[in-house]
Amino acid sequence: MSHASTSGLVSGELVRLNVQVADKADALRQAAALLTAAGCTRAGFEASMTRREAASETYLGKGIAIPHGMVDERDLILNDGIAVLQIREGVVWNGAQIAHLVVAIAARSDAHIGILRRLTRLMQDEARLARLARTDDPAEIIAALNGEEVSAPAGELATDFAQSFDWVIDYPSGLHARPATEWAETARRFVSRIRVRHAAEAADGRNMLSLLQLGLRAGDAVTFSAEGADAADALSTLRVVVTGLSAREKAQAAQAEAKRAATAAAGGWVPPVATAQDDQRVIEGVSAAPGLAIGHLHRLEAAACDIPDVAPGTRIDLAGAADLLHEALARAREQLRALTDDTARRLGEVDAGIFRAQSELLTDPGLVTRVSQYLVSGHGLAWSWNRAVEDTAEPMRRSGNVVLAGRAADLRDVGQRVLALIDPVLARGTPAEPPPGTILIADDLTPTDTAGLDPERVRGIVTVQGGPTSHSAILARTLGLPAVVGAGAALARLNDGAQAIIDGTGGRLYLDPTAEELASAEAWIAGEAAQRTRDAALRALPATTTDGQRVEIGANINLADQAPFALAQGAEGVGLMRTEFLFLERAASPTEEDQYVAYRAMAEAMGDRPLVIRALDIGGDKQVSYLDLPSEENPFLGVRGARLLLRRPELLVPQLRALYRAARDGARISVMFPMITSESELIALRETAERIRVELDAPQIPLGIMIEVPSAALMADRLARHADFLSIGTNDLTQYTLAIDRQNPVLAAEADSLHPAVLALIAATVRGAHEQGRWVGVCGGIAGDPFGAALLAGLGVDELSMTPRDIPAVKAQLRDVAMTGLQALAARALTMPDANAVRALASDPALQGPAAVAVAPALPQVEEA
Numbered sequence: 070m071s072h073a074s075t076s077g078l079v080s081g082e083l084v085r086l087n088v089q090v091a092d093k094a095d096a097l098r099q100a101a102a103l104l105t106a107a108g109c110t111r112a113g114f115e116a117s118m119t120r121r122e123a124a125s126e127t128y129l130g131k132g133i134a135i136p137h138g139m140v141d142e143r144d145l146i147l148n149d150g151i152a153v154l155q156i157r158e159g160v161v162w163n164g165a166q167i168a169h170l171v172v173a174i175a176a177r178s179d180a181h182i183g184i185l186r187r188l189t190r191l192m193q194d195e196a197r198l199a200r201l202a203r204t205d206d207p208a209e210i211i212a213a214l215n216g217e218e219v220s221a222p223a224g225e226l227a228t229d230f231a232q233s234f235d236w237v238i239d240y241p242s243g244l245h246a247r248p249a250t251e252w253a254e255t256a257r258r259f260v261s262r263i264r265v266r267h268a269a270e271a272a273d274g275r276n277m278l279s280l281l282q283l284g285l286r287a288g289d290a291v292t293f294s295a296e297g298a299d300a301a302d303a304l305s306t307l308r309v310v311v312t313g314l315s316a317r318e319k320a321q322a323a324q325a326e327a328k329r330a331a332t333a334a335a336g337g338w339v340p341p342v343a344t345a346q347d348d349q350r351v352i353e354g355v356s357a358a359p360g361l362a363i364g365h366l367h368r369l370e371a372a373a374c375d376i377p378d379v380a381p382g383t384r385i386d387l388a389g390a391a392d393l394l395h396e397a398l399a400r401a402r403e404q405l406r407a408l409t410d411d412t413a414r415r416l417g418e419v420d421a422g423i424f425r426a427q428s429e430l431l432t433d434p435g436l437v438t439r440v441s442q443y444l445v446s447g448h449g450l451a452w453s454w455n456r457a458v459e460d461t462a463e464p465m466r467r468s469g470n471v472v473l474a475g476r477a478a479d480l481r482d483v484g485q486r487v488l489a490l491i492d493p494v495l496a497r498g499t500p501a502e503p504p505p506g507t508i509l510i511a512d513d514l515t516p517t518d519t520a521g522l523d524p525e526r527v528r529g530i531v532t533v534q535g536g537p538t539s540h541s542a543i544l545a546r547t548l549g550l551p552a553v554v555g556a557g558a559a560l561a562r563l564n565d566g567a568q569a570i571i572d573g574t575g576g577r578l579y580l581d582p583t584a585e586e587l588a589s590a591e592a593w594i595a596g597e598a599a600q601r602t603r604d605a606a607l608r609a610l611p612a613t614t615t616d617g618q619r620v621e622i623g624a625n626i627n628l629a630d631q632a633p634f635a636l637a638q639g640a641e642g643v644g645l646m647r648t649e650f651l652f653l654e655r656a657a658s659p660t661e662e663d664q665y666v667a668y669r670a671m672a673e674a675m676g677d678r679p680l681v682i683r684a685l686d687i688g689g690d691k692q693v694s695y696l697d698l699p700s701e702e703n704p705f706l707g708v709r710g711a712r713l714l715l716r717r718p719e720l721l722v723p724q725l726r727a728l729y730r731a732a733r734d735g736a737r738i739s740v741m742f743p744m745i746t747s748e749s750e751l752i753a754l755r756e757t758a759e760r761i762r763v764e765l766d767a768p769q770i771p772l773g774i775m776i777e778v779p780s781a782a783l784m785a786d787r788l789a790r791h792a793d794f795l796s797i798g799t800n801d802l803t804q805y806t807l808a809i810d811r812q813n814p815v816l817a818a819e820a821d822s823l824h825p826a827v828l829a830l831i832a833a834t835v836r837g838a839h840e841q842g843r844w845v846g847v848c849g850g851i852a853g854d855p856f857g858a859a860l861l862a863g864l865g866v867d868e869l870s871m872t873p874r875d876i877p878a879v880k881a882q883l884r885d886v887a888m889t890g891l892q893a894l895a896a897r898a899l900t901m902p903d904a905n906a907v908r909a910l911a912s913d914p915a916l917q918g919p920a921a922v923a924v925a926p927a928l929p930q931v932e933e934a
Contacts, residue, residue, distance in 0.1 A: 079151045079153065079210070079211045079214045080107075080150075080211070081207055081208075081211065082103075082107055083103055083104070083107055083150060083151060083152040083153065084152075084153045084155070084207040084210055084211060085099070085103065085152075085153070085154050085155065086155045086204070086205065086207060087155060087156075087157050088154045088155060088156050089156075089158075090154070090156055090160050092160065092161070093122075093160055093161060093162055093163075093168075094119070095160075096134075096136075096154055096156065096160050096168070096171050097115055097118050097119060097122070097136055097173075098115055099154060100118075100136065100152045100154055100171055100173035101114050101115035101118060101152075101173065102115075103152040103154075103173070104150055104152050104173060104175050107150055107152075108147060108148060109146065109147060109148045109149070109150030109152075109175045110138075110145055110146055110147060110150075110175050111144075111145045111146075111147060113142075113145050114138055114145045114146070114175065117138035117139050117142045117145055118136045118137060118138050118173070120138075120139050120142075121136065121137060121138055121139050122136065126163070126387075126441075126445060127162075127445060128162045128163055128166045128168065129438065129442070130438070131195070131198060132159070132167065132168060132169040132170060132198065132202060133168065133169075133170050133172060133198075134162050134166075134168040134170070134171050134172070135172050135173075135174055135442070136171065136172075136173050136174070137173065137174040137175070137176070137446065138175065139447075143381075146175045146176065148175075149175060149176050150175050151172060151173065151174050151175070151214065152172075152173040152175075153170065153171065153172050153173075153210055153214065154170070154171040154173070155169070155170060155201075155202065155203075155204075155210065156168065156169055156170070156171065157169065157202065157203055169202040170198075170201060170202060170210075172214065194227075194271065196227050196228055196271065197213070197227075201213055227264075227266050227269055227270060227271035228271075229264065229266055229292050229294035230262065230264055230294035230295050230296035230300070231294070231296060231300075232294060232295050232296070232300045232301060232304055233292050233293060233294035233295070233304070234292070234293055234304055234308055235290065235291070235292050235293075236290075236291055236292075236293065236308070236311060236312070237288065237289070237290050237291075238285050238286065238287055238288060238289045238290075238291060239287060239288075239315050239318075239319070240287060240314070240315065240318040240319075241287055241318060241319060242287070242318065243284075243285050243286040243287055243289075244280065244281065244283070244285035244286075245281075248311075248314050248318065249277045249280045249281050250277050250429050251310060251314060252265070252274065252277070252280055252307070252310065252311060253274065253275055253276060253277040253280060253429065254429075255306060255307055255310045256274035256275045256303065256307065257275045258303075258306070259295075259297070259299045259300075259302065259303035259306075260297055260298060260299055261295045261296055261297025261298065261299050261300040261303045262295065262296045262297055263275060263293070263294070263295045263303055263304075263307070264293075264294050264295070265280060265283065265291055265292070265293055266291065266292045266294070267283050267285060267289055267290070267291045267292075270283055274293070274295075274307070276433065277429045277430070277432075277433075278429075278430065278433050278435075293307055293308070293311070337359075337361070337572065337574040337575055338361045338572055338574070338575070338589070338590060338593040340579065340586050340589065341585050341586060341589045342583075342585065342586075350579060350580040350581055350582075351577055351578070351579055351580070352531075352556050352559045352560065352577065352578040352580065353556070353576065353577060354531065354532075354553035354554055354555050354556035354557070354576045354577065354578065355553065355554050355555040355576050356552075356553065356573060356574055356575060356576035357530075357545060357546075357552040357553060357554040357573065357576075358530075358545035358546040358550060358551055358552035358573050359546075359551065359573045359574040360529070360549065360550070360551035360573045360574065360597075361551060361570065361571070361572055361573070361574070361590060361593055361594055361597070362508065362528035362529040362550075362551050362570070362571050362573075362594070363528070363568070363569075363570050363582075363587060363590055363591065363594070364506045364507055364508040364528040364529060364568070364569065364571070365504075365506055365507060365508065365565075365566050365567065365568055365569070366507075366508050366510055366563050366564070366565055366566065366567045366568075366569055367503045367504060367507040367508070367509055367510065367565055367566075368510045368511070368563070368565055369503065369509050369510065369511040376451055376452050376455040376456075376488070376495060377449070377451070377452065378448050378449050378452035379447070379448065379449040379452070381447070382447075383447070383449075385444055385447060385448070385449070387444055387445070390444050390449075390450040390453075391441075391444075393450060393491060394437070394440060394450060394454065394491070396490075397454075397487050397490035397491045398431055398437075398487060400490050401428075401431060401483065401486050401487045401490055402428055402431060404486065405427055405428040405431075405483070405486075406428065427479050427480075427482065427483040428483075430479060430480050430483055431483060431487070433461075435461070436457055436458070436461060437457075439453075439456075439457035439460055439461070440453045440454050440457045443456055443457065450491055451488060451491050451492050451495055454484070454487060454488060454491060455484065455488055458480055458481060458484035458488075459481075461480060462480045462481050462484070465480070482512060502523075502526070503526055503527060504526065505525065505526045506526070506528060507526055507527050507528060508527075508528055508529045508530075508531060508569055508571050508578075509522070509527050509529070509530045509531070510531050510532075510560050510563060511530070511531075511532050511533070512532065512533045522548060522550070524548050524549060524550060527550060528550070528551075528571070529550055529551040529552065529553075529571035529573065530545055530550055530551070530552040530553070530571075531552075531553045531554075531556050531560060531571060531578050532552075532553070532554045532555070532556065532560075533555075533556060533557060533560050545573075546853075546872045546874070546875075549874045550573075551571050551572065551573025551574070552573050553571060553572075553573060553576050553577065553578055556578065563580070567580065567581065568581065568582060568587075569581070569582065570582050570586065570587070570590050600878070601877065601878070603881075604877035604878050604880070604881045605638075605877050607877075607880070607881060607884070608638055608639030608876060608877040608880060608881075609639055610639075610880065610884065611641070611880075612869075612879065612880040612883040612884060613883075613884060614862075614883055614884065614886055614887055614888040614891070615884075615885070615886060615887045616887040616888050616889060618862075618888035620858075620862050620866070620867065620868065620869060620883055621641055621642070621846075621867060621868035621869070622639065622640065622641050622868075622869055622870075622871075622876055622879065622880055623640055623641060623642045623643055623644025623645070623679070623681070623846070623848075623868060623869070623870035623871075624638070624640035624642075624643055624644065624870060624871065624872070624873045624876065625643075625644060625645040625646075625647075625848055625870050625871060625872055625873075626643055626645075626646065626873065627646060627647050627650040628650070628667075628671070629667070629670035629671045629673070629674040630674075631873070632671065632674035632675055633674070634873055635873040635876075636675075636678075638873040638874060638876045638877060639876045639877055639880055640678075640873060640876055641678060641679075642675065642678040642679035642680060642681075643671070643675060643678070643679070643680045643681060643870070644681050644796070644846055644848050644868060644869070644870020644871075645681060645683060645796070645848040645870050646671060646680065646681065646682045646683065647683055647686070648664070648667075648682060648683060648684065648685050648686075648724065649685055649686050649687055651663065651664060651667055652685065652687065652696075658696070658719075658720070658723075660723065661723040661724075661726050661727050661730075662727075664723065664724055664727035664728075665726075665727040665730050665731055668682060668727055668728055668731040668736060668738065669731045669734065669736060672731060672735075672736030672737060672738060673736075675737075677737060678737070679737065679739065680736070680737060680738045680739070681738075681739045681740075681741060681773070681796065681846075681870075682728065682738055682739070682740050682741075683740075683741050683742075683743055683775065684714060684721070684724060684725075684740060684741070684742050684743060685713075685714060685720055685721075685724055685743075686709070686710050686743035686744065686775075687709065687710075687713055687720075696717075696720075705804070705805075705810070709744055710742075710743035710744020710745075710775075710777075711742050711743060711744050711745050711746070711750045711751075711754060712744065712746075712750070714742070714754065715750065715753055715754065718757075721754075721757065722757070722761065725740075725757065725758055725761045726761055726765065728740055728770075729758075729761055729762050729765045729767035729770070730765060730767065732767050732768055732770050733765060733766065733767040733768065738770055739770060739771040739772070739773060739793070739794065740758075740770060740771070740772055740773070741772070741773035741774055741775055741794070741796055742754050742772070742773075742774050742775065743775045743777065743798075744775060744777055744778065744801070745774040745775060745776075745777075745781050745788065746778055746780050746781055747780070747784075748784070748787055748788060748791060751774060751788060751791045751792060752791055754772075755772055755791060758772060771793035771794060772792065772793055773792050773793050773794035773795060773796060774788060774792045774795055774796070775796055775797070775798050775801075776788075776795050776796065776797045776798065776802065776834050777797075777798040777801035777802050777805070778801070778802065778805045779802070779805060779806055779830055781834075782797075782802065782830035782831070782833050782834045783830070783833060784837070785833060785834040785835075785836070785837025785838055786836070786837030786838075786840050786841060787837075788837075789837055789838045789840070789841035789843045790841055792843065793843065794838075794843050794844050794845070794846065795834060795838045795843055795844075795845050795846070796845070796846040796847070796848050796868075796870075797831055797834055797845065797846070797847045797848070797849060797866075798848060798849050799822040799827065799831070799847060799849025799850060799851050799852070800822065800849050800850055801849075802822070802827060802830060802831075802849070803820055803821070803822045803824065803827050803849075804820060806824070806826050806827050806830060807819070807820060807824060807826070807827070821904035821908075822849060822850065822851045822857070823851060823857060823860065823898070823904045823907045823908060824903065824904040824907070825898065825899055825900070825901050825902070825903070825904070825907060828860065828864065828895070828898055828899055828907070829899055831847070831861065831864055831866070832864050832865070832895075832899065835864055835865040835866060836865075839865065844867040844868060845865070845866050845867050845868070846866065846867065846868035846869065846870060847861050847866050847868070847869055847870070848870040848871075852869040852870060852871045852879070853869075853871030853872050853875030853876075853879060854875075854879075855878050855879050855881075855882035856882075856908070856911045856916070858871075858879045858882060858883065859882055859883065859886065859891055859894070859916055860891070860894065860895050860898055860907075862883060862888065862891050863888070863891030863892045863893070863894050863895030863896075863898075864895045865892075882916070886915060886916060887915075890914075890915030890916075891915060893915060894910060894913050894915045894916070897910060897913075898910060
C-alpha cells in the first residue's frame with residue numbers, strides 16, 4: 070500500500086521560528102490557528118487536537134511533538150498540511166517531556182506518513198535536530214520535513230565527540246550487515262555515546278541500520294568518537310574489533326576469488342569475454358546443482374496478503390497493542406536465536422550472521438516508534454507494524470545501495486515473522502505459480518517448495534540463503550534444474566522479468582547478458598543436449614568396461630513416483646532411498662503404517678530390482694523440530710545417525726517393523742544404517758533388527774552400513790564382519806576428513822571429495838570390505854560425476870548410485886574405457902598433493918576411449934545427505 074508524497078505539505082507560511090508559548094495548550098492553539106489560516110482545517114480542529122492529547126501520547130521524543138486530530142473528526146480537515154512551531158526555550162508537553170519542535174499534522178488519509186518517517190530518521194541525527202531547533206532559516210526545517218537531503222551548512226561538518234580515532238575502511242566489500250552488527254554489538258556494551266562519522270554524515274554507533282545508511286565502501290575514511298564515563302575503553306575496544314574484522318573480510322574476499330578461479334579451471338560454460346571481478350552484472354553464489362540455462366528472473370514471494378486495518382473511529386487499546394507487540398518481538402527474537410544457532414551448526418558462523426543481523430533490525434527504536442505513531446493515529450497493530458516495516462524497507466530497496474537493498478529484504482522477512490506472531494491469520498501464504506521460462510529467485514526454498522516446481526516453467530533456481538547439500542539442492546539435481554545458493558543480499562536489487570543466464574556448475578548468475586553471451590550460452594546448451602541424446606541412446610546398456618568389468622549403477626531417489634524416470638535413465642536399481650524425507654516437512658512423525666505404505670510403493674515401482682533403503686538419518690544438517698532433539702554445540706559431532714536411532718527406540722522400532730513387514734510381503738529390499746562409527750553400534754542395531762524380524766516372522770534381508778567417518782573407513786575390515794555390504798557417503802566422509810563444514814558456502818569449493826585423503830579412505834574401505842567378501846557402493850555426489858565415477862571404479866568400488874539424470878553420462882564413460890587403465894589412474898590420484906591435481910588427471914589418455922566422451926572435471930557435486 071503506497072503513501073502520498075510528503076513534498077509540499079510544509080510551506081513557509083506554516084513555519085514559525087522562535088515562537089513564545091505559555092504552555093502546551095497555547096502551542097496547540099497557535100498551531101491550529103496556522104492550519105486554519107492556511108485553509109487546511111476548519112474551526113474546531115484545535116479542540117480535536119486537544120481531545121487527541123487526552124486520548125493518546127503525541128510526544129515523539131528528542132524534543133519533537135506531533136499533535137494531530139481525532140481519526141473520527143477528519144471532516145475538520147479541508148486540505149493536507151503541516152504546521153511547525155520552533156520553540157527554542159521549549160515547552161512542557163507531558164511530565165518531563167520538553168518539546169522544541171511542534172509539528173502539527175492535518176491529514177485526511179496517509180499523507181503525513183512520510184513526515185513521520187523523516188522525523189524518525191532525524192531523531193538519529195541529534196546534531197541536525199539541534200540545528201533545526203535553533204535555526205533562523207525556515208527553509209532548513211521545510212527541507213528536512215519534506216524529505217529533501219540537506220547537507221550541513223557550508224564549512225560545517227557533523228561534529229565528533231571529544232575522544233576519537235580515525236580509520237580507513239579496508240573491508241573489500243565495504244561495511245555490510247555482518248560487520249555492522251558486530252560494530253553495533255560492541256558499542257552497546259558501553260554506556261558512552263558513540264558516533265561514527267564519514268564526511269558530513271554521522272551514525273549512531275549502537276544502531277546497525279544507522280551505520281549501514283552511511284553506505285561505507287572500501288577506502289572511505291571514518292571517525293569513531295565517544296563521549297561518556299567509559300569513552301576511552303569503548304574506543305579502544307572498538308578499534309580492536311573493527312580492525313580485527315579486516316582479516317576475516319579480506320580472507321572471505323580472497324576465497325571468493327579462489328572460487329572464481331576454481332570454477333574457470335573446472336570447465337563448463339565460460340563467457341566469451343571475461344568478466345571483471347567487480348562486475349555488477351555477475352552475482353556469485355555456491356554451486357548446488359549443475360547446468361546452464363537462460364531465462365527471465367521471477368521472485369518467488371508469498372501470495373499477496375492484504376493487511377486489514379481497523380474501521381475509522383475504532384478505539385485502539387494502546388496498552389494492549391503495546392503488550393502484544395512486545396510479546397511478538399520477543400518471540401521473534403527467540404525464533405531468530407534458535408535459527409541462528411541452527412544455521413551456525415549447519416552452515417557456519419558466516420551464514421548465521423544473516424539471522425543475527427535480522428534480529429538486530431528488531432532492536433531499531435525507529436521501527437517501534439513508527440508503529441506507535443500509527444497506533445496513536447488510530448490504526449490497528451497488524452496494519453501499523455506492516456506499514457512501519459514497508460516505510461523503512463522501501464527507501465532502502467530503492468536506494469541503489471546493494472547493502473541497504475539487502476537489509477530491506479531482511480527487514481521484510483523478519484517483519485513477516487513478527488506479523489505472523491501478531492496475527493497467525495496473516496502468516497505468509499502459498500506462492501503463486503511462476504511464468505514459463507523462469508529463473509526463480511527466493512530467500513530460500515524448502516524441500517516441499519523445490520519438489521513442487523514444474524521444470525516446464527522453471528529453468529533454474531537462485532537463493533539468497535541455503536547450503537549446497539541441502540535437500541532443496543538435491544531435489545534441484547533430481548529435477549535437472551541448475552541451482553545457485555547462498556547468493557546473498559545482491560538478489561534483493563534484481564527486477565522481475567529481467568533476462569539472465571544461470572550457471573549452476575560455476576555458481577553464478579549473469580545479469581543482462583549481451584547478445585554475444587546469449588549466443589555462446591545457447592550453443593553450449595545445445596552441445597550438452599546433443600551429448601545427452603547420444604548418451605541416452607545407450608543408457609539401457611550396462612556399465613561394462615572395454616575389458617569386461619561391470620559396475621552396477623543405481624539411482625538416488627526418495628519417492629515411488631520418481632522410479633519410472635530413474636529406470637528410463639538406465640538405473641539398475643535404487644542405491645539410496647532416503648527415509649528422512651518421510652519425516653521432514655510435517656508436524657509429527659510418520660506412523661509405522663505410513664512408512665510401510667511408502668516402502669511397499671517403492672518396492673513395487675522397482676519390481677525385482679535391488680532397493681537399498683537407508684534408516685532414518687536425522688541430526689547434523691537435518692533437524693526436525695517436533696522430535697525435540699537436544700541443542701548441541703556441534704550437531705555434526707553429536708547425536709545423529711546411528712547414535713540417534715539407538716537412543717530413540719520410538720524412531721527405530723516403527724521403521725524397522727515397517728521395513729520387515731514390506732519384506733515379508735515380497736519387497737526385495739536391503740537396509741543400511743547411517744553414521745556407523747564402531748562395531749558395538751552395528752551389533753546393537755543388528756540385534757534389534759533380528760528381534761523385530763523374528764517377532765514378525767519376516768525373511769532375512771541384507772543389512773549394511775554407511776561409511777561416513779574416517780574411523781569407519783579405517784575399520785572397514787572389522788565392520789564388514791557384521792555388515793552385508795558397505796556404502797560410502799562421500800559428502801560426509803569429505804567433511805569429517807578435511808574438517809570442513811560441507812554446508813558452509815565460504816569453504817564449499819574446498820570441500821572436494823576427490824581430495825587424495827578422501828580417496829585413500831575409500832580405497833581402505835574397498836580393501837577391508839573385499840577381504841570379507843562384501844560389496845562396496847558409493848552414493849555420494851562424486852558417483853554422478855563421470856570423472857569421479859571413473860576414479861571410484863578404478864579404486865574397486867562395485868556399485869555407484871546417483872541422481873537419475875547423471876546415469877547416462879556415467880555409463881557412457883565407463884563403457885568407453887578399460888578397467889586396467891582406470892586402476893592405474895586411481896593409483897596416480899592417490900599420489901597427488903591435492904584435489905586440484907587429482908582433477909587435472911581428467912585429461913589422462915586412460916579416459917579417452919573410442920567414443921571420446923567429454924569428461925570435464927566438474928566442481929564438487931552434491932548428492933547423498
